[in-house]
Amino acid sequence: MFEILAALRDGFAGALTLPHLGWALVGVTLGTAVGVLPGIGPALTVAVLLPVTFNLEPTSAFIMFAGIYYGAMYGGSTTSILLNTPGETGSIATAIDGHMMAKNGRGAAALTTAAVGSFVAGTLSAILLTFFAPMLASVALRFGPAEYFALTILAFTAVSALLGTSLTRGLFSLFMGLALGLIGIDPLTGDARFSFGIPQLLDGIDVVILVIGLFAVGETLYQAWSYGRQQFEMVTLHDFTGMNREEWRRSWKPWLRGTAIGFPLGVLPAGGTVIPTFLSYLTEKRLSDHPEEFGKGAIEGVAGPEAANNAAAAGVLVPLLTLGLPSSATAAVMLAAFQQYGLQPGPLLFSTRPDLVWTLIASLYIGNVMLLILNLPLAGVWARVMLVPRPLLFGGILVLASLGAYTLNRSMLDLFLLYLVGAVGCAMRVKAFPLVPAVLGLILGPLSEQHFRRAMAISEGDPSVFFTRPLSAVLLLVAALTLFGPMLLRRTSNVNTN
Amino acid sequence: MRRAVGVLLLAFLPVAAGAQTYDQLRIIAPAAPGGGWDQTARVMQQVVQQTGLARTVSVENIPGAAGLIGLARFIGAERGNGDAVMVNGLIMLGAIVTQQSEVTFANVTPIARLTGEYEVLTVPANSPFRTLGDFTRAFRARPEAISWGGGSAGGSDQILAGLIADALGVAPRRVNYIAFSGGGESLSAILGGQVSVGINGLAEFAPQIEAGTVRALAISSGERLPGLDIPTLREQGVDVEFENWRSVVGPPGLSAADRERMDAAVASLVASPEWQAALVKFRWIDRYLAGPEFLRFVASEERRVQNILTQFGGDEEDASLNASAAYPAVILGGLALFGVLSYVGRLRGEKRSQRAADPPTADSPTTTHWRPVVLIAAGILLNLLLAETGGFIIASVALFWCVARAFDPRHPVRDALFAVAVSVSAFLLFGRVLDLQLPAGVLAGLI
Numbered sequence: 001m002f003e004i005l006a007a008l009r010d011g012f013a014g015a016l017t018l019p020h021l022g023w024a025l026v027g028v029t030l031g032t033a034v035g036v037l038p039g040i041g042p043a044l045t046v047a048v049l050l051p052v053t054f055n056l057e058p059t060s061a062f063i064m065f066a067g068i069y070y071g072a073m074y075g076g077s078t079t080s081i082l083l084n085t086p087g088e089t090g091s092i093a094t095a096i097d098g099h100m101m102a103k104n105g106r107g108a109a110a111l112t113t114a115a116v117g118s119f120v121a122g123t124l125s126a127i128l129l130t131f132f133a134p135m136l137a138s139v140a141l142r143f144g145p146a147e148y149f150a151l152t153i154l155a156f157t158a159v160s161a162l163l164g165t166s167l168t169r170g171l172f173s174l175f176m177g178l179a180l181g182l183i184g185i186d187p188l189t190g191d192a193r194f195s196f197g198i199p200q201l202l203d204g205i206d207v208v209i210l211v212i213g214l215f216a217v218g219e220t221l222y223q224a225w226s227y228g229r230q231q232f233e234m235v236t237l238h239d240f241t242g243m244n245r246e247e248w249r250r251s252w253k254p255w256l257r258g259t260a261i262g263f264p265l266g267v268l269p270a271g272g273t274v275i276p277t278f279l280s281y282l283t284e285k286r287l288s289d290h291p292e293e294f295g296k297g298a299i300e301g302v303a304g305p306e307a308a309n310n311a312a313a314a315g316v317l318v319p320l321l322t323l324g325l326p327s328s329a330t331a332a333v334m335l336a337a338f339q340q341y342g343l344q345p346g347p348l349l350f351s352t353r354p355d356l357v358w359t360l361i362a363s364l365y366i367g368n369v370m371l372l373i374l375n376l377p378l379a380g381v382w383a384r385v386m387l388v389p390r391p392l393l394f395g396g397i398l399v400l401a402s403l404g405a406y407t408l409n410r411s412m413l414d415l416f417l418l419y420l421v422g423a424v425g426c427a428m429r430v431k432a433f434p435l436v437p438a439v440l441g442l443i444l445g446p447l448s449e450q451h452f453r454r455a456m457a458i459s460e461g462d463p464s465v466f467f468t469r470p471l472s473a474v475l476l477l478v479a480a481l482t483l484f485g486p487m488l489l490r491r492t493s494n495v496n497t498n
Numbered sequence: 499m500r501r502a503v504g505v506l507l508l509a510f511l512p513v514a515a516g517a518q519t520y521d522q523l524r525i526i527a528p529a530a531p532g533g534g535w536d537q538t539a540r541v542m543q544q545v546v547q548q549t550g551l552a553r554t555v556s557v558e559n560i561p562g563a564a565g566l567i568g569l570a571r572f573i574g575a576e577r578g579n580g581d582a583v584m585v586n587g588l589i590m591l592g593a594i595v596t597q598q599s600e601v602t603f604a605n606v607t608p609i610a611r612l613t614g615e616y617e618v619l620t621v622p623a624n625s626p627f628r629t630l631g632d633f634t635r636a637f638r639a640r641p642e643a644i645s646w647g648g649g650s651a652g653g654s655d656q657i658l659a660g661l662i663a664d665a666l667g668v669a670p671r672r673v674n675y676i677a678f679s680g681g682g683e684s685l686s687a688i689l690g691g692q693v694s695v696g697i698n699g700l701a702e703f704a705p706q707i708e709a710g711t712v713r714a715l716a717i718s719s720g721e722r723l724p725g726l727d728i729p730t731l732r733e734q735g736v737d738v739e740f741e742n743w744r745s746v747v748g749p750p751g752l753s754a755a756d757r758e759r760m761d762a763a764v765a766s767l768v769a770s771p772e773w774q775a776a777l778v779k780f781r782w783i784d785r786y787l788a789g790p791e792f793l794r795f796v797a798s799e800e801r802r803v804q805n806i807l808t809q810f811g812g813d814e815e816d817a818s819l820n821a822s823a824a825y826p827a828v829i830l831g832g833l834a835l836f837g838v839l840s841y842v843g844r845l846r847g848e849k850r851s852q853r854a855a856d857p858p859t860a861d862s863p864t865t866t867h868w869r870p871v872v873l874i875a876a877g878i879l880l881n882l883l884l885a886e887t888g889g890f891i892i893a894s895v896a897l898f899w900c901v902a903r904a905f906d907p908r909h910p911v912r913d914a915l916f917a918v919a920v921s922v923s924a925f926l927l928f929g930r931v932l933d934l935q936l937p938a939g940v941l942a943g944l945i
Binding site: 043044046047140141142143144145166168169171172175176178179181182185186187188189190191192193194199200202203220221223224225227269270319323324325326327329331332333336339340345346347348349389390391392394395396398399400402403406407409410411412415416419431433445449450454457458460 | 530531533536537540544558559560561562563566567570571596597599642643645650651652656674676677678679682683685686687689690692693702705706708709711779780825826829830832833836837839840843844867870871873874877878881882885886890893894897898899901902903904905906909913916917920921924928936
């Protein structure tokens with residue numbers, strides 16, 4: 001324990017110099033700025049900014065990376081909340097209630113809870129990373145395909161919190177996402193599936209296209225559709241001061257729970273940032289005293305997922321630093337950055353270059369503080385985006401959306417799909433189909449199929465693996481309880497009152 | 499802070515040194531950031547800049563279908579362009595075979611093989627397999643019981659697994675190959691003992707082997723590598739030699755002068771001390787091979803890959819065939835079922851509460867109601883038509899203006915001004931600051 005604290009102190013000593021702080025600020029600013037643009041995720045941000053760091057010494061470069069990494073994660077939530085256009089997959093859950101809050105004039109509060117939640121989650125995760133990284137990593141390795149499959153099943157239960165008013169319409173939306181997920185190369189055999197001979201479809205439909213299409217383009221089309229038919233409710237901003245006392249009270253528990261969900265799942269080498277955000281959303285809705293507010297602008301629905309995605313982003317660094325495992329695209333780019341400096345992340349990194357590792361960990365704390373300082377005052381400024389005249393706002397959203405879709409793969413097909421999905425999204429909205437289950441289906445469908453088939457191949461076709469492996473069995477049990485628990489509770493309480 | 503920004507801006511500027519062969523060189527990486535091709539491209543970018551071979555160098559990622567999208571685009575868009583090169587390699591050959599691609603290596607101008615990476619066969623530290631012999635005995639006895647963890651299907655790892663099985667007299671289609679997406683996932687499966695054996699690039703696994711968390715049974719090189727105590731496959735009786743090579747190619751239709759310039763630039767890149775230092779850092783092996791020898795090498799690799807991959811696809815096992823067909827059937831069935839149910843529910847007027855959420859449809863739609871939708875549709879259509887022909891700026895201006903007009907009958911001039919401002923600044927931000935090229939179209943000379 002004392003060695004860790006001493007090492008961390010040395011790390012801070014290395015990181016806390018004026019030029020380093022300057023680089024931290026540059027990193028956070030650049031990261032946030034680029035993270036705001038849809039379609040440009042943190043991985044591309046770091047890759048694009050990598051050459052900038054060639055001329056820097058390693059310490060400055062790592063501090064800047066930490067800033068870019070956290071900044072990009074945070075930047076995505078701004079567009080989610082204000083424009084209903086998630087910058088990356090980790091902030092889809094944020095958009096559900098965040099954008100409703102913005103529409104209700106509480107955009108500044110939503111941004112504030114996202115910023116403070118990201119800070120709380122990022123800092124707590126950095127502490128967990130500091131003290132428990134090696135231990136956590138060894139536990140994470142116990143997760144095999146069977147456990148990952150069980151985890152995706154658990155994540156599917158989140159759909160129950162997103163259904164909207166009709167079970168059948170919600171499930172139709174989910175299956176639409178699952179069906180879209182079928183398109184592309186079958187990952188286990190390498191054969192093309194439902195790609196209709198179009199090479200661009202071999203990699204499937206990008207989630208970002210579906211999200212931007214359904215949310216941003218769909219919203220714009222829907223507004224146009226209803227323009228002549230009904231009166232606009234004008235957005236009025238109550239104030240720009242951020243959260244009131246009530247909102248603080250409702251936010252702090254979701255921050256902590258979001259961290260508790262996000263960090264361990266981020267540590268898992270195939271955990272990602274999407275599953276934790278939706279599990280957090282589900283948890284908050286289930287624990288809330290007023291679940292009916294969810295989907296209409298419940299602050300817990302922003303606070304939880306935002307904390308979860310930042311905690312997961314920090315969790316990704318655990319396998320990277322302790323095992324040399326790049327478990328996300330961003331981590332893979334950071335791995336390349338390590339190698340630029342002749343560092344080989346791996347089990348020996350902590351013992352071979354402790355100075356750099358601890359400087360990097362210290363810079364995580366610093367990056368978090370910087371992000372908070374930068375974003376708290378800006379929340380009120382950003383919130384004013386809602387006051388931009390509607391024509392200009394929607395024009396800007398569509399231009400940004402087209403830009404994001406095109407730069408993903410530099411493909412006209414993606415642009416075409418974006419508008420097609422947008423039209424579908426508008427139609428779904430008109431007919432009152434919920435949109436988010438479709439997104440969840442596209443993300444989780446291919447994952448659960450892959451993990452399922454991997455597990456079955458390893459067990460030579462014996463399905464009992466899902467129940468005989470303890471972790472997998474527990475996860476499946478939790479999934480079953482989440483789905484049927486409320487029903488059983490109601491049944492028993494009915495019996496009691498009778 | 500001001501100084502920091504100054505340094506940052508400087509970092510974007512090229513380092514001027516010596517005679518420049520290229521004014522603007524573009525390196526295309528047909529993969530997403532983070533992978534082997536992307537890393538190769540970015541190291542080339544760095545070295546070209548340091549050695550002053552070009553005034554500016556940019557890397558463009560065109561990911562998709564194991565490089566096939568990038569290959570098709572490179573052939574289509576860069577024909578005859580002497581200032582663009584693309585990174586590719588063995589894995590692209592595999593994708594060409596499995597996807598029966600129409601574009602192949604024959605459609606580009608091969609320049610040189612650059613690097614090679616050997617593969618290692620590893621087991622978790624606590625595995626019962628102490629030597630390759632232990633492993634091959636178990637594999638021959640019951641091939642399906644051994645799970646091989648590696649990278650994506652049709653990639654170098656699976657090709658090597660097939661070659662090893664073939665050499666051991668086991669049909670490659672009996673290899674129980676578990677494809678993971680990316681080195682991180684397959685590495686964690688091996689570390690956690692989820693699969694019997696791992697088959698991966700040496701660079702990714704070397705730190706683990708050094709730390710003793712995994713045991714290397716064999717390496718795919720012809721001779722043992724200096725400083726690395728791993729016996730080769732061949733010396734243990736498995737007659738296979740294999741490397742995951744990466745190469746650089748030019749677009750088709752190059753003039754002889756452009757071709758010569760490219761050959762010379764790559765030769766001096768490879769010879770530079772900066773490149774050699776980068777190879778050490780990334781644990782790549784210098785496998786520079788140019789000219790007709792490279793062509794012959796590609797041809798022989800093509801035959802080898804074709805041979806192995808077709809044996810994988812042969813007659814698939816019934817079980818895996820069913821699994822891959824059953825899932826889509828279930829999904830499409832569910833989609834149809836809930837589609838019908840939603841439709842029926844709607845007909846029955848299910849959920850009156852929904853009415854409140856539905857926009858009131860009392861007043862019948864008239865032409866004024868459709869004006870906004872028609873305007874946006876026109877904007878989208880113009881955007882799609884103009885994006886690559888007219889260029890990004892013109893397409894965006896059209897889109898922005900039409901969308902703004904849809905919501906605003908009053909301020910056509912203001913909307914137009916904003917449309918131009920937003921489009922131009924977005925273009926400059928992406929193209930200049932972020933180095934992500936957007937199509938410039940007819941304004942190419944002006945901006």
